[in-house]
Amino acid sequence: MTADPTGLEVELFGLRFANPVLTASGTFNFGREYAQAFPLRRLGGVITKGTSPRPRLGNAAPRIAETPAGLLNSIGLENKGVDAYLQGELPWLREQGTRVVVNVFGDTPAEFAEVAAKLAGHADLLELNLSCPNVHGGSLPFASDPAAAAEVVARCADVTDLPLLAKLAPNSELLRVAEACEQAGASGLSAINTLLGMRIDLQTRRPVLGTGMGGLSGPAILPLAVRCIYQLRQSSSLPILGMGGVRSWRDAAELAMAGADLVAVGTATFNDPWAAPRLIQELAEGLGQLGLSWTELVGAAHRD
Numbered sequence: 693m694t695a696d697p698t699g700l701e702v703e704l705f706g707l708r709f710a711n712p713v714l715t716a717s718g719t720f721n722f723g724r725e726y727a728q729a730f731p732l733r734r735l736g737g738v739i740t741k742g743t744s745p746r747p748r749l750g751n752a753a754p755r756i757a758e759t760p761a762g763l764l765n766s767i768g769l770e771n772k773g774v775d776a777y778l779q780g781e782l783p784w785l786r787e788q789g790t791r792v793v794v795n796v797f798g799d800t801p802a803e804f805a806e807v808a809a810k811l812a813g814h815a816d817l818l819e820l821n822l823s824c825p826n827v828h829g830g831s832l833p834f835a836s837d838p839a840a841a842a843e844v845v846a847r848c849a850d851v852t853d854l855p856l857l858a859k860l861a862p863n864s865e866l867l868r869v870a871e872a873c874e875q876a877g878a879s880g881l882s883a884i885n886t887l888l889g890m891r892i893d894l895q896t897r898r899p900v901l902g903t904g905m906g907g908l909s910g911p912a913i914l915p916l917a918v919r920c921i922y923q924l925r926q927s928s929s930l931p932i933l934g935m936g937g938v939r940s941w942r943d944a945a946e947l948a949m950a951g952a953d954l955v956a957v958g959t960a961t962f963n964d965p966w967a968a969p970r971l972i973q974e975l976a977e978g979l980g981q982l983g984l985s986w987t988e989l990v991g992a993a994h995r996d
């Protein structure tokens with residue numbers, strides 16, 4: 693008899709995950725609203741909303757636009773700031789019996805480190821959102837600049853013992869940024885974040901979003917996520933947290949075969965608040981029928 697009858701348990705970063713399915717940053721807040729629908733301990737983990745050193749108001753409305761196969765968002769990283777979350781949402785989330793990943797961002801490497809330094813004892817892992825603009829780097833995102841991304845990771849590694857996941861963007865620098873982050877001390881890679889898109893309204897002949905452009909997520913980006921994760925797996929031995937367009941257990945299995953050790957469900961939760969727990973249930977059944985465990989599936993597309 694095996695100790696894990698579900699075949700879904702994962703051991704990574706010295707931590708046990710009940711299953712490999714988490715909820716993606718910015719799509720699940722801190723989980724409190726969803727805890728009314730299902731117990732959060734059914735999830736492998738919750739990745740929180742992006743958290744900065746001080747409160748941020750976010751972008752002008754409208755902030756969300758539908759697309760044929762997903763969503764455009766320009767939320768602008770609105771959040772209450774780390775100190776407020778340390779007082780309320782994080783202590784609550786830590787009691788829910790699931791892994792807690794805090795998504796961190798800042799305008800500078802020092803701001804990332806300021807947040808990271810406060811989170812010991814309040815999180816299992818930190819996910820560093822490198823897609824935000826580097827204000828001292830011409831506002832180019834950290835995820836487009838290997839040296840800037842590495843500085844964020846190194847500054848955070850100096851101030852915390854928590855494992856650090858570098859969250860990467862699906863751009864041409866993906867592999868160079870991943871390598872730089874690994875050398876700077878990242879424990880894992882997280883991919884992919886959204887990519888810039890735009891919609892224009894026929895009546896007003898103006899962009900639909902208040903900021904013009906926004907991040908594209910949802911089913912449209914699944915093949916892009918599969919490709920990025922596959923390439924990351926080829927070039928890095930770090931664990932990968934994969935995301936991008938996952939709606940079904942088959943999508944999650946595809947990211948695993950590309951190389952993801954864990955996966956996150958994002959935009960799908962907006963369509964169906966039960967998307968993540970339903971996927972976990974279906975994953976257990978689907979893998980059971982195939983006679984495979986999750987860990988046997990991870991990286992399968994790379995084996996002869």
Ligand SMILES: Cc1cc2nc3c(=O)[nH]c(=O)nc-3n(C[C@H](O)[C@H](O)[C@H](O)COP(=O)(O)O)c2cc1C
Pocket residue numbers: 716717718719741742743763765767769795820821859884885886908909910911913935936937938956957958959960
């Ligand atoms: C409304 C919204 C807000 C998001 N906020 C964040 C964020 O604060 N930090 C971050 O790293 N990613 C953020 N993301 C990106 C998601 O975590 C995820 O990487 C991306 O949406 C791809 O997954 P999906 O297609 O399953 O949504 C956000 C995505 C959406 C749709």
